[in-house]
Amino acid sequence: MSTRVTKEQIEAFVKSWLSYVESEKERTGLPIISDEKSGDPLFVDQRELRLRYLIPVKRISQFFEGLKRSEVLYTECRTCNVKYFPPQSDCSRCGSGSIEWKKVEGEGTLLTYTKISVKPTSFMHHDDYIVGIARMKEGFNVLAWVRAGDVSELKVGMPVKLEVERRQHDNYLTYVLVPAGS
Numbered sequence: 001m002s003t004r005v006t007k008e009q010i011e012a013f014v015k016s017w018l019s020y021v022e023s024e025k026e027r028t029g030l031p032i033i034s035d036e037k038s039g040d041p042l043f044v045d046q047r048e049l050r051l052r053y054l055i056p057v058k059r060i061s062q063f064f065e066g067l068k069r070s071e072v073l074y075t076e077c078r079t080c081n082v083k084y085f086p087p088q089s090d091c092s093r094c095g096s097g098s099i100e101w102k103k104v105e106g107e108g109t110l111l112t113y114t115k116i117s118v119k120p121t122s123f124m125h126h127d128d129y130i131v132g133i134a135r136m137k138e139g140f141n142v143l144a145w146v147r148a149g150d151v152s153e154l155k156v157g158m159p160v161k162l163e164v165e166r167r168q169h170d171n172y173l174t175y176v177l178v179p180a181g182s
């Protein structure tokens, strides 16, 4: 017999718990409930908790230094010459930790693109945006936002370049695909 709790069960529990908090708030005017065991009053924080993850990037910090210089960097294994983008500090093919940092020269071909209207929560504050995949001359694919006013300006097979920009609303440096010659 499995004791695993399903996502639906958790959601149902949270929902019933929240409606209990709401009914107590309605009844007493305060978001205070009783602890199930001790009966002690518990104040239910009315702010919703938001999580932010911290991702260790020390070993690929050169990538971010590159963005500050408006350069997009990739890594290449010195042993077996496999190229990585986004960059990796270790070669997952041969296991070597001897890698070289190189600059994406910026030319590529647009393989596919799509307009995103239904956005993930973390991108809700953005207008609709276009995401594309390009095959770069270096031989790897890059998935990134595409800078274009409308999808009608784009065509599969068109030349694109990779540029660094400070993303609006989020205010941090990132890379985008841009139609070449624009």
Ligand SMILES: [Zn+2]
Binding pocket: 077, 078, 079, 080, 081, 082, 091, 092, 093, 094, 095, 096
């Ligand atoms: Zn390798």
